[in-house]
Amino acid sequence: MLGRLIAQITYKEDLMSDPNPEVVEQLRQLLGDQAVRTQPDDFMPDIVLKPESTEQVSTILKICSAAGQALVPLGGKTGLANGHFQTDSELGLSLERMHAIEEVDTANRTMTVQAGCILQTAAEAAEEQGLLLPLDFGARGSATVGGCVATNAGGNMVIRYGMARDMVLGLEVVLADGTIVTSMNKMLKNNTGYDLKQWFIGAEGTLGVITRVVMRLRPHPRSQNTALLAVDDFDSVGKLLHWLDGNTAGTLSAFEVMWPDFYEFITRQGSIHRAPLPHGSAFYVLVETLGSNPEADAESFETVLGEAMEQGLVSDAVLTRSQSERNALWEIRDDVLEFFKLGPIIPFDVSLTIEKMESFVSDIREGMDRLDASICVVFGHLGDSNLHLILGNENPDAFDYGALETLLYESVERYQGSVSAEHGVGLSKRAHLPRSRSEAELQLMVGMKKMLDPNNILNPNKIFSADKIAAT
Numbered sequence: 001m002l003g004r005l006i007a008q009i010t011y012k013e014d015l016m017s018d019p020n021p022e023v024v025e026q027l028r029q030l031l032g033d034q035a036v037r038t039q040p041d042d043f044m045p046d047i048v049l050k051p052e053s054t055e056q057v058s059t060i061l062k063i064c065s066a067a068g069q070a071l072v073p074l075g076g077k078t079g080l081a082n083g084h085f086q087t088d089s090e091l092g093l094s095l096e097r098m099h100a101i102e103e104v105d106t107a108n109r110t111m112t113v114q115a116g117c118i119l120q121t122a123a124e125a126a127e128e129q130g131l132l133l134p135l136d137f138g139a140r141g142s143a144t145v146g147g148c149v150a151t152n153a154g155g156n157m158v159i160r161y162g163m164a165r166d167m168v169l170g171l172e173v174v175l176a177d178g179t180i181v182t183s184m185n186k187m188l189k190n191n192t193g194y195d196l197k198q199w200f201i202g203a204e205g206t207l208g209v210i211t212r213v214v215m216r217l218r219p220h221p222r223s224q225n226t227a228l229l230a231v232d233d234f235d236s237v238g239k240l241l242h243w244l245d246g247n248t249a250g251t252l253s254a255f256e257v258m259w260p261d262f263y264e265f266i267t268r269q270g271s272i273h274r275a276p277l278p279h280g281s282a283f284y285v286l287v288e289t290l291g292s293n294p295e296a297d298a299e300s301f302e303t304v305l306g307e308a309m310e311q312g313l314v315s316d317a318v319l320t321r322s323q324s325e326r327n328a329l330w331e332i333r334d335d336v337l338e339f340f341k342l343g344p345i346i347p348f349d350v351s352l353t354i355e356k357m358e359s360f361v362s363d364i365r366e367g368m369d370r371l372d373a374s375i376c377v378v379f380g381h382l383g384d385s386n387l388h389l390i391l392g393n394e395n396p397d398a399f400d401y402g403a404l405e406t407l408l409y410e411s412v413e414r415y416q417g418s419v420s421a422e423h424g425v426g427l428s429k430r431a432h433l434p435r436s437r438s439e440a441e442l443q444l445m446v447g448m449k450k451m452l453d454p455n456n457i458l459n460p461n462k463i464f465s466a467d468k469i470a471a472t
């Protein structure tokens with residue numbers, strides 16, 4: 001519903017008009033009744049096409065391109081920037097029937113999947129072969145590989161393995177005019193001209209429809225060491241990150257920081273989460289390493305943390321001894337939905353260089369006081385320069401979406417950060433993109449869009465408004 005609200009505010013056009021009926025009829029004949037869903041629901045009251053092959057995607061795009069009919073590519077609809085929002089006049093293009101795992105190549109450590117494959121299914125298939133697909137986050141059970149690539153998703157292991165972009169070796173994409181570009185490279189090195197796949201990774205379905213992906217896999221780790229640490233001040237948080245990164249032989253895979261308002265609320269009395277460390281510290285850091293030698297890795301993890309304590313970087317620590325203890329720590333970090341109990345809130349995803357974060361957060365808190373807004377919760381993948389903020393107001397009558405958004409993004413611009421760290425731009429951040437990108441960069445992006453999608457039929461109005469494209 002929030003998507004619809006944002007769209008109503010953002011779009012100037014009528015949200016209630018229908019798609020071209022002749023196009024819908026043509027597509028129904030092509031795909032059959034089963035593959036054209038018209039049953040409205042609260043969130044997606046629209047027509048959704050469900051092709052089962054790249055060739056069908058190509059034909060759909062040829063028909064839509066000729067008629068100027070807009071389409072929105074859809075994965076699991078878990079995206080957090082409303083890139084998957086569809087107006088009544090647009091057609092949804094769901095990849096859900098294209099979910100095959102075509103190959104897990106253990107010799108080359110690659111996996112070839114259709115774009116509609118659920119992330120968790122792909123990760124489990126890799127694990128069965130002793131390999132790791134190092135992309136993981138809370139929506140793993142619904143998000144698709146195609147959606148993850150289209151948003152360049154990050155998640156819980158970015159510090160070690162990078163974002164989706166760093167794992168994609170090859171792609172198959174269908175362009176707006178129906179052209180199929182098959183670039184299913186499996187090799188790590190391939191410097192043969194422009195790296196075309198990068199155009200589509202993170203493009204949120206505005207430049208092409210991703211139909212198949214080759215992902216790079218890694219050896220499955222044989223050791224996992226996890227701890228929750230209490231830290232007294234922000235300076236020590238930064239030093240701790242460098243200390244662990246420099247002394248864990250490249251195995252540091254998570255460095256998740258929770259400000260006390262996050263940790264203390266999630267582990268409050270009566271919560272389903274027990275507090276592994278007492279309340280009252282300035283910061284709580286969840287750290288994890290992934291290695292290959294269980295005994296030696298556990299010993300060196302303890303030694304490195306002990307040395308961090310001796311240096312005063314850590315004031316208290318809990319190390320996990322079992323998978324269930326490890327899960328319990330991650331459940332604290334991942335239980336973001338709990339904050340919806342506080343009142344109306346907006347989750348934000350921004351990035352900043354680490355030395356600016358403390359002052360940025362304090363500016364936001366001062367701004368919140370000025371707005372008389374009571375909810376400000378901060379946490380983030382700090383090792384990836386990524387902060388998440390949850391802003392809101394316990395009093396629903398005083399909740400002012402626009403004021404909170406302006407407060408946050410104006411500060412991000414002042415601190416030369418990015419308005420989107422890992423969730424993309426979609427519809428939600430479109431108006432704020434110029435705060436993080438220069439006019440020259442924006443012009444180049446719009447130029448690419450116009451070249452690949454001259455009729456603006458692919459996810460129109462996402463990232464850039466139709467007006468911006470027409471005016472450039």
Ligand SMILES: Cc1cc2nc3c(=O)[nH]c(=O)nc-3n(C[C@H](O)[C@H](O)[C@H](O)COP(=O)(O)OP(=O)(O)OC[C@H]3O[C@@H](n4cnc5c(N)ncnc54)[C@H](O)[C@@H]3O)c2cc1C
Pocket residue numbers: 072073074075076077078079080082083084095115116136137138139142143144145146147148149150151152153154155156204205206208209210211422423426459462
């Ligand atoms: C609980 C939760 C936790 C999350 N945690 C993280 C996190 O830690 N890190 C992180 O980076 N993200 C996180 N996310 C957001 C994550 O980026 C998205 O959930 C995911 O990448 C979207 O996948 P999807 O299949 O649901 O795509 P959708 O939401 O359906 O689509 C997202 C965008 O991609 C486009 N798209 C989808 N499929 C295709 C395709 N085949 N071809 C072209 N375009 C396509 C859509 O048009 C849309 O613009 C989280 C989300 C949730 C709900």
